[in-house]
Every structure is written in structure tokens, then in C-alpha cells.
Amino acid sequence: MIRYENATVSYSGHRALADVTAEFGTGITTCLVGASGSGKSTLLRLVNRLVEPTSGRVLLHGEDVARRDPVALRRGIGYSVQGGGLLPHLTVADNVGIVPRLLGWTREAREEAVSRTLALVRLDPARYARRHPSELSGGERQRASIARALAADPEVVLLDEPLGALDAHLRETLQEELRELFRRLRKTVLFVTHDMRVAVRAGERIAVLDGGRLLQHGTPREIVEAPAHDAVLALLGRRRDELARAVEESS
């Protein structure tokens, strides 16, 4: 469980996040939705201490993350970003196996983790393990990046616009696949996206942010059927019926 208590983040006078209190449940994928500058990435990055709160606190399984050593904390949390963020000079296998390597796992354990997680994201280890990121398509890079986030079997996974660099068709295939995967693995996932169409398909819960404030937090159905704020309505856009249909299909 991830809990925010009055979390505020200010950078040189600018408020990136204003007094957010919320709780994101264990084993659930929550999509953080908002325009750029809404504070959604800041909210995500508070969990693994890439950002520190100016005031308030962030609790992971009931413990204030500020008390944890940042390096140990991050090794226990999966992390994937837009475009994948794979290290270009390493093979897919070395990228996926990097956190197990940092954790000092044996070679056998690392190889097992790499094969297992590549299979989870449907990349055939025999075909992909020895390739470099430059030899992968955009979708394959993103899959490899998610395999890397899962390799050390973390309970919590943070995804920052994981589908942002992909075309619409690929995005749809992957968002459905990811939701099934994370549900099956019972991971606690925070998934940042600016796209409400992605959020209603990928998330079991949606948290909507605007100007650093958390406006609404609920199931996709609640958000689509009863938007609590004008800014939420604006994010739903003109195709609300399309979103409503997507909610029906996914549930």
C-alpha cells in the first residue's frame, strides 16, 4: 500500500504538488492522469525518492520512505520510463538483469530472472536476449523495459508514461496486456499517463491531477460517469461515450 499524507513539493517557489493525501491499494494498478505540469510524475517519483517532499510524507507498507536508504528502497521497486530508458551499450539480457546484478544475485539466478521476465512480456529470450536496444522496435524496447522493472520481482512498480512513445495501435495492444499481466502478478502499480483513453483501459483505479492537486480518485467507471470537477471533464474530452464503452469492455 502506498499512502500520501499532505504531500507537497515545491521547486524554487513553484508548487509541483499541493497537499496531496491519498491511498493506493496493494495489488492494484492505479493510473495517475493529468496534463503536463499537473504533478503526476512528481507524485510517482516521491515513492522511490527521486523527489523528496517539501512537507508531508509518503508511506510504503506503513513505513515513511524518508527513513529508508534510497538505494535499497529503489532496488525493491520496479521502474520504467517513456521510451524504455534501456542502456544503449548493454544487451537486452544485461539491461533486464541489471537490478539482480546490483543486488548481487548469482549468475544462474540472474539468467533465470531474465528468461522468466522476458517471457512475461512476450519477448522470446532466445531471439532477444543478445540484442542491443538499437536493434529493437519501439514496442519491443518498452516490453524489455517492463521486463527490467519486474526482474527482481518487486511488489511495487512505477511506470512513467510507459506507452508515451508508441503509436496508437501498439499502445492499445500493450495497455490491455499490461493490465492483465499486473493483475495476474498482483503488483501494486502506479502508471502515469496524460491519456484518459489509456487510463480507463490500463487502470483499475484512476487518480486525476491538475495544477499539483489531486482532483478525483476512483474506478474508471466513477471517473467517466461522474466527473467531480471541470478539469476532470476536460481530460475526458469530447469522446466520453467512447471512454464509457471502453470501461464496459474492460470490466
Next chain:
Amino acid sequence: MIAFFLRDRAEILRLTGQHLFLSGVSLGLALLVGAPLGVLLTRRRRLAPWFLGATATIQTVPSVALLGLLLLLPVIGGIGVRPAITALFLYALMTILESVYAGIVSVSPALVDVGRGLGMTELELLRYVELPQALPVLVAGLRMSTVLVIGAATVASYVGAGGLGDLIFRGVGRGDADMVAWGALPATALAVVAHLGLTALERRLARRRA
């Protein structure tokens, strides 16, 4: 010219060896000092302009003048191999320091962020992200300083450190064109071979890093 080579090939080889020794030792020392110092500067970026400025100033001092100044200093100066290596080391240091700094500073902040997000310590970031990404720039710096040092090492002859400069200056003094040529040609060849070899390495490294 061929006659000169046949007669004096042992001497030419000995001086080429000396030339390589002077260049190699000073480059090695410059790497040993410059690489960690360059990394340190990326962690204390406010100090960087001062250090880079100081080493750049050293490089503007003409090599003969630098050796002249070193004549006056104890331990690192005087006559012989030691002041020659000191001077060449100072020349190489600037290029190596600058390339290590520039290489690491130019690494994509997004990749550094990912490394940190995966739970790397500062040392692990350096090992798995920053140094491998900066490597083509580092090798470019090493190439430039190698060529520079091989050229400047000819002047080391002035303070009695030997090297191929011996043949050049002795030949000029005696008006012996063959002797000058057998000093200048191997020195040029060393610089060209170093340049081509390190350029090839640079290309190979750059390919997988885009």
C-alpha cells in the same frame, strides 16, 4: 638515406623506443591523474572552470619555454628524462581532463535518472551508465593527447631526455638531411599510427551507443 638507415638502424630503433617510453609514461600518468580528477569535477561542477582554465593555460606555454622553466625546479625539473615527462604529462593532462569532464556531462540526464531509479549508487552510475556512455568522447581525448605528446616529445631532446628529437636537432646542427629525415619520419609515423588506431576504436565504440 637508405645507407644511413642501414648503418644507424640500431640507433634509430633505440631512439624510437625512448620516444615511445617518454610519450607512454607521460600519457599513462596523465590518464591516472586526469581521469579521476575529471570524474571528480563532474561531481563539483562549480570548480570545473577553474581547473580546466588552469590546465588550458599550461597548454598555451610553448614546449621549449616550459622545459626552460622546469630547468629551474628541483625534483620534477632539471635536466634529463624527469623534466621531459613532467612537461609532456602537463600537456596531456588538459586534453584528458577536458574530455572526461565533457564526456560525462554530455550523458543524457534521462539515462542517469533511470540508473538512479533502478537503485544504482554513485559508483554504479559511473560504472554502468556514465563511463560507458562517455567512452567515445574519452577515447577522442586520448587520441588528441597522444598525437600532441608524440609531437612534443621531439623537443625533449633539448633537456637531454633523448628520443627521436636527438636525430632531428643533431641533423640540423650538422646539415645532415638524412639524419633529420630518420628522426622526423618515425616520429610522424608514430603519431599517424596512434591517430588511426584510436580513431578506429572510437568508431567501434560509438556504434552501439546511439
